[in-house]
Amino acid sequence: MASIQVRDLSKVYQRDSQRIPVLDGLTLDIPDGDFVALMGPSGSGKTTLLNLIGGIDTPTSGQLLVGGTDIARLSGPALAKWRSRNIGYIFQLYNLVPVLTAHQNVELPLLLVKMSGRERRQRARTALEIVGLGDRLDHFPRQLSGGQEQRVAIARAVVSDPELLLADEPTGDLDRASGGEILDLLERLNREFHKTVVMVTHDPHAAERAHRVFQLDKGVLSQ
Amino acid sequence: MLTALLPLAVIVLVPLLLWGLAKLSDRLQQRLTLSPVMLVFVNLSRNKLRTLLTTLSVAVALFLFSALGGVLDTISDSIRIGSETRIITRNAIALVFPLPLSYLERLRTVPGVRAVSWSNWFGGRDPVNPRNFFPQFAVDAGTFFPMYANDLDIVQATPAAGTAPPGVDPKLTAFLEDRTACVVGEDLLRKQGWKLGQTIRLNGTIYPGSWAFTIRAVYRPKSKSFYGESMYFDWKYLYENSQRRAGVGVYYLSLDDPGRAADIARQVDVLFENSSAATHTESEQAFQAGFISYYGNLPFVIRIIGLAVVFAILLVAANTMAMAVRERTAEVAVLKTLGFSDGTVFRIVLAEGALITLGGGLLGALLAKLLIDTSGFNAGGLLPPMRVHWSTVMTAVAAAGVVGAASGLLPAWQASRMRIVDALRRVE
Ligand SMILES: Nc1ncnc2c1ncn2[C@@H]1O[C@H](COP(=O)(O)OP(=O)(O)O)[C@@H](O)[C@H]1O
Ligand SMILES: [Mg+2]
Numbered sequence: 001m002a003s004i005q006v007r008d009l010s011k012v013y014q015r016d017s018q019r020i021p022v023l024d025g026l027t028l029d030i031p032d033g034d035f036v037a038l039m040g041p042s043g044s045g046k047t048t049l050l051n052l053i054g055g056i057d058t059p060t061s062g063q064l065l066v067g068g069t070d071i072a073r074l075s076g077p078a079l080a081k082w083r084s085r086n087i088g089y090i091f092q093l094y095n096l097v098p099v100l101t102a103h104q105n106v107e108l109p110l111l112l113v114k115m116s117g118r119e120r121r122q123r124a125r126t127a128l129e130i131v132g133l134g135d136r137l138d139h140f141p142r143q144l145s146g147g148q149e150q151r152v153a154i155a156r157a158v159v160s161d162p163e164l165l166l167a168d169e170p171t172g173d174l175d176r177a178s179g180g181e182i183l184d185l186l187e188r189l190n191r192e193f194h195k196t197v198v199m200v201t202h203d204p205h206a207a208e209r210a211h212r213v214f215q216l217d218k219g220v221l222s223q
Numbered sequence: 224m225l226t227a228l229l230p231l232a233v234i235v236l237v238p239l240l241l242w243g244l245a246k247l248s249d250r251l252q253q254r255l256t257l258s259p260v261m262l263v264f265v266n267l268s269r270n271k272l273r274t275l276l277t278t279l280s281v282a283v284a285l286f287l288f289s290a291l292g293g294v295l296d297t298i299s300d301s302i303r304i305g306s307e308t309r310i311i312t313r314n315a316i317a318l319v320f321p322l323p324l325s326y327l328e329r330l331r332t333v334p335g336v337r338a339v340s341w342s343n344w345f346g347g348r349d350p351v352n353p354r355n356f357f358p359q360f361a362v363d364a365g366t367f368f369p370m371y372a373n374d375l376d377i378v379q380a381t382p383a384a385g386t387a388p389p390g391v392d393p394k395l396t397a398f399l400e401d402r403t404a405c406v407v408g409e410d411l412l413r414k415q416g417w418k419l420g421q422t423i424r425l426n427g428t429i430y431p432g433s434w435a436f437t438i439r440a441v442y443r444p445k446s447k448s449f450y451g452e453s454m455y456f457d458w459k460y461l462y463e464n465s466q467r468r469a470g471v472g473v474y475y476l477s478l479d480d481p482g483r484a485a486d487i488a489r490q491v492d493v494l495f496e497n498s499s500a501a502t503h504t505e506s507e508q509a510f511q512a513g514f515i516s517y518y519g520n521l522p523f524v525i526r527i528i529g530l531a532v533v534f535a536i537l538l539v540a541a542n543t544m545a546m547a548v549r550e551r552t553a554e555v556a557v558l559k560t561l562g563f564s565d566g567t568v569f570r571i572v573l574a575e576g577a578l579i580t581l582g583g584g585l586l587g588a589l590l591a592k593l594l595i596d597t598s599g600f601n602a603g604g605l606l607p608p609m610r611v612h613w614s615t616v617m618t619a620v621a622a623a624g625v626v627g628a629a630s631g632l633l634p635a636w637q638a639s640r641m642r643i644v645d646a647l648r649r650v651e
Binding site: 048051054056057076077080081083084085089091093095097098099100101104107108109111112117120121138156 | 252253256257258259262265266268269553554556557558559560561562563564565643644647
């Protein structure tokens with residue numbers, strides 16, 4: 001169950017004495033298994049919304065039910081634990097650990113799960129095979145192309161089998177061909193593995209892959 | 224030669240070794256199993272040059288720390304009265320105050336004392352170059368040289384007219400026949416460019432006047448603990464030419480049973496407790512160690528320097544850790560996004576700081592132990608051959624580890640407190 005229910009969600013950043021309202025009474029429903037694209041001009045709050053849904057930021061007010069859990073009520077450690085089980089996060093700049101091999105990068109989230117080293121290695125290998133990098137296990141990030149790095153990042157996001165994938169401009173730093181491969185992969189994860197996908201993007205071509213597209217502007221959402 | 228080459232070899236080899244390890248580390252790492260501990264290790268391989276330089280600076284600092292500790296160890300070794308064939312009695316107040324010559328007979332009657340000799344510090348100065356310093360001792364020639372027969376060899380001597388008294392090296396005959404004669408160390412003779420039979424002049428600083436000495440014999444130390452650049456002359460010359468002002472600087476007591484040294488030393492001091500000059504009796508090495516630290520409290524100064532060194536590592540390591548964590552901001556955010564707890568992030572950074580200084584500390588401390596123990600350095604015979612105790616090595620390594628962890632405290636705390644959204648934004 002990875003449905004997302006956002007009710008009257010607001011986020012205000014406080015910088016020094018300045019209040020920066022970013023999201024203003026947002027309401028949104030994303031059913032289980034959906035593939036949603038989130039578009040909008042720069043600074044409109046797309047990343048903020050994604051971070052709130054992913055539990056790496058906390059809302060100022062409103063309700064946030066993800067997979068039935070009211071994550072606005074979870075505290076730091078509980079939230080961290082919840083993230084490790086329910087969320088796969090994909091960043092624009094991949095954010096792999098440069099001193100770990102592809103295989104080790106993918107194993108990383110599994111350190112938080114009780115599992116034998118052997119099983120961990122096997123699962124990481126499987127995840128890399130799914131993203132088509134079964135032959136690059138021992139490569140370091142610097143030995144991979146951008147598209148390959150992003151595929152490793154996707155393997156890392158899915159290795160602990162979360163139901164919800166959050167991608168913040170996953171193709172923003174890639175050429176069209178590699179970007180296309182990433183989108184194919186996300187589509188496949190949605191279709192074959194029933195992952196719910198929420199993807200922030202600037203690219204209309206990318207947004208076409210989604211079932212639904214939301215526009216965010218000045219903190220207000222429209223479909 | 225070997226003692227000069229060894230440090231050189233180590234200085235060249237260690238960076239080469241570390242460089243080799245750095246080259247190997249990719250291969251090595253591909254084989255390692257991912258774990259938090261491995262994460263700490265691979266973090267060190269990110270900026271290999273920086274890790275190398277930090278490790279080396281910590282190593283140098285800890286080398287210094289251990290070497291200083293070794294000086295303290297050596298002094299403390301020498302101060303213990305262990306098994307001694309000879310002990311030394313001096314004025315209890317300070318070395319500069321003499322003892323009466325009348326103590327001689329009383330010392331000879333102490334049970335267990337086989338022979339007694341004495342000497343006094345002359346303190347003469349080269350009239351041409353006052354900086355040209357070497358120690359000169361007025362000794363009771365008839366008793367001193369027999370007592371130290373096992374410590375020095377007479378290797379050159381001028382021809383003599385008569386024969387030596389019984390128990391005295393025949394090569395010292397010419398020396399004993401001439402009141403103004405002196406015996407000098409072979410090394411001293413060479414350094415000063417003197418010749419056997421030459422007359423040299425010294426200005427007295429304690430006993431005024433210009434003093435003439437004729438070199439009648441040359442000695443060579445037989446043991447490392449005997450100083451090879453001293454000059455000895457007859458105490459009677461000093462006594463007579465100083466208007467009988469000269470007293471006894473120290474008495475040397477040779478013992479029948481080395482095992483009773485501590486016991487006899489105590490008896491001697493009790494004997495003179497209520498006399499005009501109380502005595503302090505100690506081992507030769509303790510006496511020499513006291514001599515070294517005579518001006519200023521040497522051990523205290525050494526401890527202060529040691530603390531300064533530890534503080535220096537703290538700064539070096541803290542700087543490294545601060546840089547290491549700052550440039551890894553996004554990664555810390557990723558770890559947290561994946562669900563790693565603040566506590567785990569804190570421990571990883573802390574362990575990294577401790578590891579980097581532990582490595583350097585181990586290297587420096589072991590190097591100090593190796594080089595100093597094998598150097599046989601003995602401060603020109605003033606100390607027993609220098610040694611670094613294992614306890615000092617361990618203290619140094621522990622200090623390095625603690626300091627390293629401390630250096631990581633602030634960066635670790637910052638990393639653990641870092642909010643994911645802020646950390647991610649900073650790199651965008
Ligand atoms: N951690 C933060 N602290 C202060 N202001 C923030 C923070 N994160 C985002 N903002 C502000 O919120 C607004 C929306 O940011 P963001 O969600 O990153 O937009 P988008 O991803 O749509 O470009 C921006 O004006 C930004 O300056
Ligand atoms: Mg954004």
